[in-house]
Amino acid sequence: xxxxxxxxxxxxxxxxxxxxxxNPATNAVVxxxxxxxxxxxxxxxxxxHAALKGDWGRMSVVKRTELLHxxxxxxxxxxxDFLEAELADTGKPRSLASHIDIxxxxxxxxxxADIVKNVPTESFQMTTPDGGTAVSxxxxxxxxVVGVICxxxxxxxxxxxxxxxxxxxxxxxxxxxxxxxxxxxxxxxxVMNAVGVPKGVYQVLHGFGPGSAGEFITKHPRVNGIxxxxxxxxxxxxxxxxxxxVRPVSFELGGKNAGIVFDDADFDxxxxxxxxSAFENCGQVCLGTERxxxxxxxxxxxxxxxxxxxxxxxxxxxxxxGVNLGPLISAEHRQKVLGYYAKAKDxxxxxxxxxxxxxxQGEFANGHFVQPTIWTGLPESASVVREEIFGxxxxxxxxxxxxxxxxxxxxTDYGLxxxxxxxxxxxxxxxxxxxxxxxxxxxxxxxxxxxxxxxxAKASGIGxxxxxxxxxxxxxxxxxxxxx
Ligand code: NAD
Numbered sequence: 172x173x174x175x176x177x178x179x180x181x182x183x184x185x186x187x188x189x190x191x192x193x194n195p196a197t198n199a200v201v202x203x204x205x206x207x208x209x210x211x212x213x214x215x216x217x218x219x220h221a222a223l224k225g226d227w228g229r230m231s232v233v234k235r236t237e238l239l240h241x242x243x244x245x246x247x248x249x250x251x252d253f254l255e256a257e258l259a260d261t262g263k264p265r266s267l268a269s270h271i272d273i274x275x276x277x278x279x280x281x282x283x284a285d286i287v288k289n290v291p292t293e294s295f296q297m298t299t300p301d302g303g304t305a306v307s308x309x310x311x312x313x314x315x316v317v318g319v320i321c322x323x324x325x326x327x328x329x330x331x332x333x334x335x336x337x338x339x340x341x342x343x344x345x346x347x348x349x350x351x352x353x354x355x356x357x358x359x360x361x362v363m364n365a366v367g368v369p370k371g372v373y374q375v376l377h378g379f380g381p382g383s384a385g386e387f388i389t390k391h392p393r394v395n396g397i398x399x400x401x402x403x404x405x406x407x408x409x410x411x412x413x414x415x416x417v418r419p420v421s422f423e424l425g426g427k428n429a430g431i432v433f434d435d436a437d438f439d440x441x442x443x444x445x446x447x448s449a450f451e452n453c454g455q456v457c458l459g460t461e462r463x464x465x466x467x468x469x470x471x472x473x474x475x476x477x478x479x480x481x482x483x484x485x486x487x488x489x490x491x492x493g494v495n496l497g498p499l500i501s502a503e504h505r506q507k508v509l510g511y512y513a514k515a516k517d518x519x520x521x522x523x524x525x526x527x528x529x530x531x532q533g534e535f536a537n538g539h540f541v542q543p544t545i546w547t548g549l550p551e552s553a554s555v556v557r558e559e560i561f562g563x564x565x566x567x568x569x570x571x572x573x574x575x576x577x578x579x580x581x582x583t584d585y586g587l588x589x590x591x592x593x594x595x596x597x598x599x600x601x602x603x604x605x606x607x608x609x610x611x612x613x614x615x616x617x618x619x620x621x622x623x624x625x626x627x628a629k630a631s632g633i634g635x636x637x638x639x640x641x642x643x644x645x646x647x648x649x650x651x652x653x654x655x
C-alpha cells in the first residue's frame with residue numbers, strides 16, 4: 172500500500188503512527204499517511220532555521236528564482252504523476268485537474284519568481300531641517316520560517332499559491348497538507364530534491380489540526396508567520412495560536428458568495444457562468460456561488476434554464492467520458508452536505524432539481540457522490556441560505572432593484588467573492604463598489620490574473636495575496652534613512 176511520509180530536512184520520514192488515505196470515488200483505502208508529532212515538528216523547525224542561515228539564506232535572488240523555475244519545469248515534466256496523485260486524493264474530473272490544478276501548481280512558482288525579481292522597493296529624498304539632504308530606501312528581508320496550513324479542495328494549487336511566493340521571497344516553509352489530500356505535497360518533496368533546492372527549505376508534515384501537526388506547527392514559537400486557507404472557525408483557532416509571540420497571519424477563509432443576475436444580462440452566458448460557479452469541483456470551491464439572486468422579469472426563465480443546465484451535468488468518477496462532477500471529498504463531508512439537503516426540505520424549500528444521491532455502479536456505489544441541487548422559495552434566514560455548505564448546490568431568489576440586490580448580497584458575515592451578470596456598465600461598476608467582498612467578477616467567475624490581489628473581506632480572510640501583495644506578507648520591509 173502507498174505510504175505518505177513526512178518530508179523533513181530533505182528526507183522522507185516515517186513515524187510510528189499512521190492514518191488511512193481513502194479514494195473519495197470508491198471509499199477504498201489507497202494509502203497510509205505518517206502522522207507527524209511534536210518531535211517531527213521540532214526537527215522541521217530546526218532544519219528550516221538552519222536553511223535560512225545556510226546556503227538558502229545566502230543564495231542570490233537570481234539563483235533562487237532560477238531554482239523556482241526549475242521546480243515548475245520539473246512539476247511539468249512529472250505532470251502525469253502529479254495528476255494521478257491529485258485524482259486519487261480528490262476524485263475530481265481528469266479534465267478539471269489537468270487544466271487547472273496541476274498547470275496552476277507549476278505556474279505559481281514561475282509567476283512569483285518573476286515578480287520578486289522585478290519588483291523595486293521605494294526610495295525617497297528629502298531636505299532636512301539643517302538644509303541638508305537625506306535619502307531613505309527600503310529593503311526586503313524574508314519573514315523567516317512560514318507555516319503553510321492547507322485545505323483539501325484544490326490541494327496542489329492552493330498550497331503552491333503560498334509556497335511559491337514564500338520561497339521566492341527567501342523564506343523556508345513547513346507545509347501541513349489537509350489530512351484528506353496528502354499526495355501532491357509529498358510528491359513535491361521529490362521535485363525539490365531533484366532540482367537541488369537545499370534541504371530544510373520545503374518541508375511537509377502530515378496530520379490533523381487540534382492535538383496534531385496543525386496545532387504543533389501553528390503554536391511553535393519559532394514559526395515566524397502562518398499562512399492558512401480553510402474554514403473561518405479554524406482560522407479563529409490559528410489566530411489564537413499566533414497571538415502568542417505576536418506572529419503575523421494571512422488567512423483565506425470561508426464564504427457564502429452571492430451571484431447576481433440582472434434582467435439585461437446575456438442570458439445564456441449568465442446561465443453558463445452560474446452553472447460553473449455553483450457546481451464546479453462539485454461545489455467545493457471557496458469562491459463558489461451558493462446564493463443566486465435573479466432580477467424578477469427573468470426569474471422563472473432563469474430557474475428553468477439553470478435546472479436544465481444542472482440536469483445536463485454528468486456526475487461520476489474522474490475518467491468517465493464527459494464527466495463534470497466528481498465526488499465530495501469524504502464520507503464525513505457528504506454527510507454534512509446531505510444534512511443541508513434534508514434541512515432545506517425541512518425549512519420549506521422547493522427542490523427544483525437534485526436533493527439526493529445519484530445511482531452509481533460497481534465500486535463507485537461506495538463513493539461520496541451527491542446530485543447537483545437547486546432550491547427556491549426559502550427565506551433569507553434559512554440555514555442553507557446563510558451557512559457555507561461547500562457542496563454542489565444553490566438557492567435562487569428574485570430581486571427587483573439594484574439596492575435590494577446589494578442589501579441581499581451583503582447580508583452575511585462572509586465577504587469573499589461575488590459574480591455579477593449585467594450588460595449595463597453603470598450597474599456593473601456600482602455593484603462592484605457596493606458589495607463587501609475581496610473579489611468581484613463581472614460577467615465572469617474564477618477568471619484569474621495572478622498579479623492581482625486575492626483574498627476576502629469580513630469573516631472571509633485577513634490580508635491579500637497575489638502579485639506584489641504576497642510580498643507584503645512574506646517579507647519584512649525595512650526602511651533605511653541615510654543623512655547625506
Ligand atoms: P479546514 O479549516 O477544516 O482545514 C484546513 C486545514 O487546517 C487542514 O489542513 C486542517 O488539518 C487544518 N486544521 C484544522 N484545525 C486546525 C487547528 N486547530 N490548528 C491548525 N490547523 C488546523 O478547511 P477544509 O475543510 O480543509 O477546507 C474547506 C474550507 O476552506 C471552506 O470553508 C472553504 O471556503 C475554505 N477555503 C477558502 C479559500 C479561500 O481562498 N478563501 C480557498 C479554499 C478553501
